[in-house]
Amino acid sequence: MSDLKDRVKAATTTEEDEQQPQPSAVLDIAARDDHLKWLQSHGTYFTDALPRHVDKAHFTAVALSVLPNLKNCTNQSIMTSxxxxxxxxxxxxxRQAAIIPYKQTATFQPxxxxxxxxxxxxxxxxxxxxxxxRAKDEWDYEPTAPSPRDFRHRPRVDLTDDERGPVILAYAFAWIGGHRSQVIILNRQQATEIRDKYSKGYAKAVREGKNDSPWQTSFDAMWAKSCVRRLVKVVPTSTELTExxxxxxxADDAASSAPAVIRGTVVARDDQDGEQPARATEWPATAQPGSASRESEGSEAGEQL
Structure with missing residues (x-):
């Protein structure tokens, strides 16, 4: 079997291919080592703040994976995020949160x-x-009907997302002590109105003729988070949710003007001008409607009200 694979590979490899230098993982390994060294020397600032139920080693590993995405971001903004x-x-x-680069500022985005x-x-x-x-789903909303009969949604599981049609509504609800909360429903027009009225980052991008705000690059993600943020108003709240x-x-303020300090975060003075980790260029990926999540909930999110 191995001889057959070798013959197939030889037959499909051109002379030009053989002359091309093969990519090396040396640079990637060096960059990863730089990131790891930086995290190890500065990590106590954020690992000491983690809740008890969050594993520090896992959190550090996730943080390490996102550092290459923060091209040209300052050390202070990365630590703050x-x-x-x-x-x-x-x-x-x-998924739970992202750290997104805005020029030289790494910005926390829940x-x-x-x-x-x-x-x-x-x-x-x-x-x-x-x-x-989606457009071809079976759904009904009757706000005057008793819960939970006021809202019904039956996705067309026999169809692909494309066959089900475009997204027309985002919705969210919670079950609290055996009772269902109010259903929050947000259509595309309402999401657009939230964007236009509240997002300073979007307004700044429009003024400058740019297309780099989250509302422009990930509208569905922002739409989803707008819906869930409204659900916060009808579930048992906490200081943590308010914060x-x-x-x-x-984060929206930081994207629209000079870097803002996220309330409740403090970075040590001697760390602000510290050595920067190595950089790369990619933004964190954001899932779109139809992707898997906790309880198969559907998309990714992000939004400022």
Missing amino acids: LLACARFGLEPDG MYQGYIELMYRHPAVDTVHFGWV LINSDDD
Whole structure:
């Protein structure tokens, strides 16, 4: 079998291919070592802030994986963003939270799963559900009907997402002590109105003729988080959830003007001008409607109200 594979490989390899230098992993390994060294020397600032239920080694590994995405970001802004993630016990994995570069500023961006994660920490909250309604799905909303008969959604599981049609609604609800909360429903037009009225980062991008704000690059993600943020108003709240909303708004402020300090985060003075880790260029990936999540909830998120 191995001889056959070798013959096939030889037959499909051109002379030009053979002359091309093969990519080396040396540079990647060196960059990873630099990142790891930087985290090891500065990591106590954020690992000491982690809640008890979050594994420090796993959080550090996730942080290490996102450092290459923060091209040209300052040491202080990276530490501030990591500290914000740690305060809330949210991994910067692009699902619970993300650290997004805006020029030289690394910015903490909680995702909708991050809000849901904090809701689950309240002892009265049984489950939280977020979903998308697509054009060909069966659904009905009758706000005057008693819960839970006021809202019904039956996705067309026999069809692909494309066959089900475009997303027309985002919705979210929670079960609290055996009772279902109000259903939060947000259509595309309402999401657009939230963007236009509240997002300073989007307004700044429009003024400058740019297309780099989260509302422009990940509209569905922002739409989803707008919906879940409204759910916060009808579930048992906590100081932690309130602080997450404040930090979310601070991130929008940071994207629209000079770097903002995320409330409740403090970076030691001697760390602000410290050595920078090596950089790369990619942004964290953001899942779109139809992707898997906790309870198969549907998308990725991010949004400032």
